[in-house]
Amino acid sequence: MFSLEKIIRPNIQQLKAYSSARDEFKGMAEVYLDANENPFGTLNRYPDPQQIAIKERLSAIKDVDKNQIFIGNGSDEVIDLAFRIFCNPGKDKALTFTPSYGMYNVSAAINDVSLIELPLTEDFQIDINSLETYLGDENLKLIFICSPNNPTGNCFNKEIIEFILSKFKGIVIVDEAYIDFSTKESFINQLKSYPNLVVSQTFSKAWALASVRVGVAYANSNIIDLYNKVKPPYNVSKLNQEAVLEKLDNIAQFEIEKNIILNEKEKLEKELQEIEFIKKVYPSEANFILIQVTNANKLYAQLVDQKIITRNRNNLVRNCIRITIGSEKENKKLIEALQKLSVISGEVENSL
Structure with missing residues (x-):
């Protein structure tokens, strides 16, 4: 007891x-x-x-x-x-x-x-x-x-x-x-x-x-x-x-903003699943999405070069990056950047 x-x-x-x-x-x-x-x-x-x-x-x-x-x-x-x-x-x-x-x-x-x-x-x-x-x-x-x-x-x-x-x-x-x-x-x-x-x-x-x-x-x-x-x-x-x-x-405004984030998350999940080098999009009950890619370290650096900051979680979950749900404009920039990036399929080099 x-x-x-x-x-x-x-x-x-x-x-x-x-x-x-x-x-x-x-x-x-x-x-x-x-x-x-x-x-x-x-x-x-x-x-x-x-x-x-x-x-x-x-x-x-x-x-x-x-x-x-x-x-x-x-x-x-x-x-x-x-x-x-x-x-x-x-x-x-x-x-x-x-x-x-x-x-x-x-x-x-x-x-x-x-x-x-x-x-x-x-x-x-x-x-x-x-x-x-x-x-x-x-x-x-x-x-x-x-x-x-x-x-x-x-x-x-x-x-x-x-x-x-x-x-x-x-x-x-x-x-x-x-x-x-x-x-x-x-x-x-x-x-x-x-x-x-x-x-x-x-x-x-x-x-x-x-x-x-x-x-x-x-x-x-x-x-x-x-x-x-x-x-x-x-x-x-x-x-x-x-x-x-x-x-x-002002709870009404809180609910509006929360629903915008949840709607953006649903859209982003679908768009991420269409990116070739993204191997897995994990289901999420939060305001972020964890994705598994061929090379998390490389992808993170490539996004930084385009002034887009995500969270490299490769040290916790192998070759995974955590992406916070941003505004519609921010999420669009992310998807456009991912579509342009060339990540070598199957590459699993890891410097960590």
């Missing part, structure tokens, strides 16, 4: 969170002399440390209690704080699947936590047989599942994720950075069933706020309390909070 108290680092259990001036006084006043702020300017006051306005809006949209929502400095903060809360450096472990998002590895290394990386099957699914031997390891505290997965674009089998949640005694973080583009249901709807579930989402992708750096974690309130306990006092700026609120106040 899952026990949150058993997997929290002892120093985090004993930690007394920093109490900022804006934590100690909530509400509106005429004179603020509590936070050593400069009295001049328009950005002179500290932002809301708990991002209450955003949480209230998300609570209504997602049908989740606001006490089950954490707002982070990008979803990377959600990942990093999980290591800080649950993993003792040099002792505990985390687990993920490969190929997947590279920040799990980076955050594990920064926090001196061993990361187990299990290879996905040929169709990019989780091999439950290779996983089961690890689930009983008392030093394994975190499992990261990116679904839709980056860079493969597919969602993982729901039943396998639920199996992991039910059998694992640690924290399972389902990273849904691309869920807004997916036809699959978010695991937010499973929060009541699994006390060890954390669902991570972001405003960087479908919400077009990559430069704003705002991520979200949804979990039971006890886990969210730990996140709020460990985070920096003012981890999301006022400007960034306002940018998110502006987007959340």
